Each structure stands twice: as structure tokens, then as C-alpha cells.
Amino acid sequence: MQLRAENLACQRGGREVFAGLNFALPAGEALLVTGRNGAGKSSLLRLIAGLVRVSAGKIELSGGAADSSIGEQAHYLGHQDAVKGSLTLAENLRFWIEFLGGGKPVEAALGAVDLAPLADLPAAYLSAGQRRRLSIARLYAVARPLWLLDEPTTALDTASQARLATLMQEHLAGGGLIAAAAHGPIGLEGARELRLGPA
Amino acid sequence: MNALLALLVRDMRVAVRAGGGALMGALFFLIVVTMMPFAIGPDLKLLARIGPAILWLGALLASLLALDRLFATDHEDGSLDLLMTGSVPLELTVTIKAIAHWLTTALPLVVIAPVLGLLLNIELRAMGAVALTLLAGTPALTFVGLIGAALSVTLRRGGLLLAVLVLPLTVPVLIFGVAAANAAMTEGVPFGPPFTILCALSLAALVLGPVAAAAALRSGLE
Numbered sequence: 001m002q003l004r005a006e007n008l009a010c011q012r013g014g015r016e017v018f019a020g021l022n023f024a025l026p027a028g029e030a031l032l033v034t035g036r037n038g039a040g041k042s043s044l045l046r047l048i049a050g051l052v053r054v055s056a057g058k059i060e061l062s063g064g065a066a067d068s069s070i071g072e073q074a075h076y077l078g079h080q081d082a083v084k085g086s087l088t089l090a091e092n093l094r095f096w097i098e099f100l101g102g103g104k105p106v107e108a109a110l111g112a113v114d115l116a117p118l119a120d121l122p123a124a125y126l127s128a129g130q131r132r133r134l135s136i137a138r139l140y141a142v143a144r145p146l147w148l149l150d151e152p153t154t155a156l157d158t159a160s161q162a163r164l165a166t167l168m169q170e171h172l173a174g175g176g177l178i179a180a181a182a183h184g185p186i187g188l189e190g191a192r193e194l195r196l197g198p199a
Numbered sequence: 200m201n202a203l204l205a206l207l208v209r210d211m212r213v214a215v216r217a218g219g220g221a222l223m224g225a226l227f228f229l230i231v232v233t234m235m236p237f238a239i240g241p242d243l244k245l246l247a248r249i250g251p252a253i254l255w256l257g258a259l260l261a262s263l264l265a266l267d268r269l270f271a272t273d274h275e276d277g278s279l280d281l282l283m284t285g286s287v288p289l290e291l292t293v294t295i296k297a298i299a300h301w302l303t304t305a306l307p308l309v310v311i312a313p314v315l316g317l318l319l320n321i322e323l324r325a326m327g328a329v330a331l332t333l334l335a336g337t338p339a340l341t342f343v344g345l346i347g348a349a350l351s352v353t354l355r356r357g358g359l360l361l362a363v364l365v366l367p368l369t370v371p372v373l374i375f376g377v378a379a380a381n382a383a384m385t386e387g388v389p390f391g392p393p394f395t396i397l398c399a400l401s402l403a404a405l406v407l408g409p410v411a412a413a414a415a416l417r418s419g420l421e
Contacts, residue, residue, distance in 0.1 A: 051280055083276065095209040098205035099205050102201070
């Protein structure tokens, strides 16, 4: 399995964000996307997920399911956490696990991010870091080969960052791919770096 | 199948819990219909004659009011991104959201319409017919409104634009709904033809609405 971009270009709001992007990411490896604010890190991840249109070039996940789009084989962890405040943590997570096709049980997933004691709390009472951990639980629970992480360590405390690093290493060890946008190290040792910015 | 059921349950749960807006449409309907007799005056004959039209207009406006939250809340918290990258086709996802919306917003309207008919001096047998026409016609309103909601999803205050977009498409539903309700009240006027056309409009909307709404959501991607 390989995530390959050829001459990829993206436009947002009529403005060209990046063009002529090329990279190839094999299974078991991670790509760290860096660049200054506005360079197009989030746009690149959203483009891979299929949420932004490709304006030139192509992006493909070779070796994956032939009739599914890349977005259907990826987990997108964006800036927002897709958490409904009026539902409890368990209800939120159970919904996403069932909607995305099933996976590990809710209790195990909450335990992996250390949110098990709060399972029956309405999600409106969570802090930003806890909401981020709930989103990470979704990645752990449903198995998808590609992880697209947009600044995943935002709002996370050091213990949670270490837990995320462990989850990412396990995903890579199992043959998964990760493309993450970040401003600094996020615990991915030996990741390839893709620096976006002026040529 | 499991995925669709999970989405239905979640949407209904969110709507029914505090702040979800489930009874917003019903309350607006109540207000509009309650104020009508005060505005029109104590002319009982007039109220009985235009009663079904008032109920239908109230149901239409109440449906439009609640529609703009259909996709907006999911767009604001990032759920819409994930719903679009699920393995369920977007058309089905959108259909399920519309069904959940109809069950929590439009069905209460159908249930309280006969009660409100008392305020408008509508005869007993006509009240049942009006409720039946609402039951058959509100799916058309919801599924056509789906298109407007999908087109205005990224707008903060998209409600008014949505109403403007959707209103022309809801006019046939209104016409045939009121025609069927009036036919039930008047002797000698057949109830069947307008009612079956109303059902046909709902069935057509059931199919075309989600397809158009999914296309609108996709085209809204930059």
C-alpha cells in the first residue's frame, strides 16, 4: 500500500494554496507536514480525505480497496472534534464506531485514551483536550489504513501526547500510514518531512 | 444497515435532548394558529372555511423554520466532514437525517393539528382529514427543504435564504394539501385526486430531495 501524490495542486477561495506537490508514502511510514501558517497543511490533509477538490495532478492510495475513495479508507482528525454535547461520551463514540463500519468495543476504546471513568458524562462538560482524546479513541476503535491528523497534539497534556505517540507507533507497526500536520515534534520518530511553503 | 440505524438514533437523540430543537416547529405552529382567530375576529364561519389553509400554512412555515439546523449543526462541529467520508453513500446518509428530522419536527405537527383545529372551529370529520393530508404532505416539505438546507449549509444565518430557495418548490404541496383538506370538508368534492397527487409529490420528493441535497453538499466542497 502506498499513498502517492503527483503534481498535486490545490485552490481555496480562488487562491492557489500549493502546486506541483509530489510525494510517495509507503505502508508503515509516517509523513510529517510542516510549514508556516497558511502554507496549506490543513488543505493538503483535507484534499487527501476528499473534502477539498483537487485542482490539478492526482492523489491515490495504491494497494487499497479499489472501489473506495481515499476518504473511505482514512481517518480524518481535523481541528473540530465531531462531538455532540448533548450525548454522553459513550453514546458519541458508539455512534461513530457503528457508522464507520464497526470495530473495537466502546469501553476498550475509551480505556485506550483514559476516558473510561467519564463514559456517561454528557460531552458538553469535556475540556478541549478531553474532546480531542475522544476523537483519538475513534481512530483507535475503527481500523482504517490511513490516518490524516491535523495538529493532533493541540490541547493534549504530556501524558495524553505520550499515549497518542504510542497509538501512532502501533498503527505504523501494523502496516498503516500516517500523514500528520504539525508545528513541532509529535512523537513520530523517523518520519519523512514534507515542508510546504514558497518554492 | 447498522450504520444507518445508528445515525437515525443519534439524530433523534440529539433533537429530543435539551437544546435540540425537536418541538421548536410544533411551538411555532401553535403560536401561529393560536394568534389567527384573534387576528381574524370571531367570525366562526370564516374561520371554519379557511381553517385548513391556516393549519397548512402554519405547518409549512414551522417546517421551514426548523430546517436550517438540519446540516448546520453537523457542519459546525465537524461531523459533516466525517459523515461525508463514511462508507455509507451520502444520499442515504442525507435521507436518514431527513427521516429523523421529520419524525422529531413534522410528526408533532401532525399530532397537534387536530387539537388546534378546535381553535379554528373546524368540524370533527374534517380535522381527521386535515391531519391525514399533513401526514402525507409534510414528508414532501422536509425532503424538498433538504435541498435548501444543503445549499445553505455553510452560511451562519442561512435560514432566510433557505426559505426563499425552497418556497417555490413547496407551493404545489401547499395547494394540493389545502385542496384535499377542503374536499374532505365539502360534500360532493372528491377527496381522492388531490390526496393522491399529494402522496405522489411526497414520494417524488423522497427520491429527488436526497439526490439533489447530496449533490449540493458535494459541490459545496471547495
